[in-house]
Amino acid sequence: MKRPTLKDVAQKAGTSLMTVSRVVNNRPGVSDETKAKIMKAIEELGYRPHSDARSLRVGKTGRIGVVVSDIRNPFYAEMVGDIEDLAEKTGMTVIVTDTERKLQQEQRALETLYNSGVDSIIIAPEGYSVEHLESYKKKGINIVSFGVHCPEGNFSEVWIDEIEGARKVGKYLLKRGVKRVVLIMGNPRKFTTSGRTEGFIQGFGKVPDYILHLPVNWQSSYNAVIEMKKLPEAFFCYNDLMALGVIKALREKGAVPGKDVAVVGYDDVFFAEISALTTVRIDKSKMVNTAFTLALSDNVEKIKFVPKLILRKSA
Amino acid sequence: MKRPTLKDVAQKAGTSLMTVSRVVNNRPGVSDETKAKIMKAIEELGYRPHSDARSLRVGKTGRIGVVVSDIRNPFYAEMVGDIEDLAEKTGMTVIVTDTERKLQQEQRALETLYNSGVDSIIIAPEGYSVEHLESYKKKGINIVSFGVHCPEGNFSEVWIDEIEGARKVGKYLLKRGVKRVVLIMGNPRKFTTSGRTEGFIQGFGKVPDYILHLPVNWQSSYNAVIEMKKLPEAFFCYNDLMALGVIKALREKGAVPGKDVAVVGYDDVFFAEISALTTVRIDKSKMVNTAFTLALSDNVEKIKFVPKLILRKSA
């Protein structure tokens, strides 16, 4: 019932607590004989090291915090899954928090993670304010920004060249001879929105007919399209979820996506492929790998990732 | 730089460490005057309680472990999101692990969680072996099974009446006059598969033409349908992901889902609605609420949830 401790093992093996600790941590300086005795005792008692006690002593917890906008969005679910796979391999544990895309909740999330004692934090920041990131960095927590680029911030980043990604979309639609375009974007204060908008304009060569700033979920884009009197020739959406909302609305209006109206998403989540959605992809698993490595490293590095355009039937 | 401790605060406020502790934990027996002094010191130093040290002393960590089959499946992502929302409110933190639907990894996950010191575990178990659940329960970790029913297991459950859920599907397809049905299921050793199969047969009144047991992902069902020489009148799928794979394949073969061939999924994840997929829904957020409450409770309770059939265009 009660969790066995080093002391219990030592008692059972007839050694001191310290020798057991050495065995548990694979340190040299224990004879094969006592080692065997101790191993046996550990086995029989089912001893497992008490990680909090060790953390308290060592000052490292082996915990890594992750802050995402919305775990229910497959983009982040996949990211979190990848991080967990890496953590599993390195014996770390992952604590995930969700901000629902609100800066205030992002601050709360960081506070929560700080209080629960993580060594590092990988965060997909809202992006229009980063002082709080710096402040936790100063407190000794390693911060890695995932996605957003803050040149002035003194923390590591794996950032996405949003402008270049969206530029590719603009260029492509231009080449296809599309004229009337509607952009369905998120919060204009966020860099992801402004970057994607700017990039698109650069590639497309002119400002699109309409730029909608909507809550980031499929329902809002769905509703927006349902209510449109006249459909454009193309939609470029903030992410795949919103693109799917658009597609659903188009279908219900009798328009065929990819034929009557082009639709382009962003993120390339798994169901973009199922839905034959043209979208913008970053090499997420590589990004996650890099982020994870930086989270465990002491250096501050800012590494750029450039997205690719993935052509499918929807555009 | 160095994280301030109770001692630092006490020094600054000119009191003893213990009085600070009282203030931090909102305990009575501190004069308003000293309280104010201490609050000020806490504020100025940016003191935050060290949760590991407290855990070590108190024997509770305030951490809750979650074990899911596949965080990348929106069903689980939504579940984890709901749990995190509840945890946030109660000041607990959540550690998520992923089993990729393998019993061995499930055992590893429990071990990992035990080692990282969680108070309780909410687990969506593979289900064809539950001794390991009992064993951790005996070690003092509160276990809540999510979904699977193990009458003999001495731990709490929020379980789903899979048989009843699938029975509704069988009945419905029978009523619609469907004759030739293919079931696309997962691992036959799992209760979710056997329960859904059995329930379907009960409702449908006869054994379907084919029962396929495939890896649980959309690609496998997609490939299976692509390779079929002759299509049935209906598919009943293990979950919505696999149903979407079927729909994609049908479309590529020129068949219209819901018109030429009926498709029914399971789970009612968010994109079932986007995709107009007929499916089986449980009241997940209520289930999660219940599971969370049980995770914090000392009683063992087994609570049943009965799924509903949600009719949409696909069937």
Next chain:
DNA sequence: GTGAAAGCGCTAACAC
């Protein structure tokens, strides 16, 4: 090769 002592930051129990 092994062990004893100190202490990580905190709180329960008890003294004043």
Next chain:
DNA sequence: GTGTTAGCGCTTTCAC
């Protein structure tokens, strides 16, 4: 109302 002491389970340091 406030402070002192002991100890949660572990590792670091140093002694033998």
